[in-house]
Amino acid sequence: MTQQHESRWSLAHTGNRVLLAVAAGVLIACLCGGSDLPVAVQIVILLAVGGVTYALVTLLHRSRR
Known part of the structure; x- marks a missing residue:
């Protein structure tokens, strides 16, 4: 099996x-x-939206594995 590399833009x-x-x-x-x-x-709004966005994208990425 070969390991597939992720795109650096993903x-x-x-x-x-x-x-x-x-x-x-x-x-x-x-x-x-x-x-x-x-x-x-x-x-505070900037930090909250940024934190929620990062957490959501990270959780969605991990659930796809």
Whole structure:
């Protein structure tokens, strides 16, 4: 049996999952930036969305194995 290599662009790589999570967090934070939310709340939203996105993508990737 030969071992199949994952594409470096797939979500199998931790760096790609982190990049996706950061992009999702920044997108949501920018959308919240148009509102009158304080900066501290926007940062918390960015971190929360990024963390949830990373966890969700990681769980979905592991369940496919």
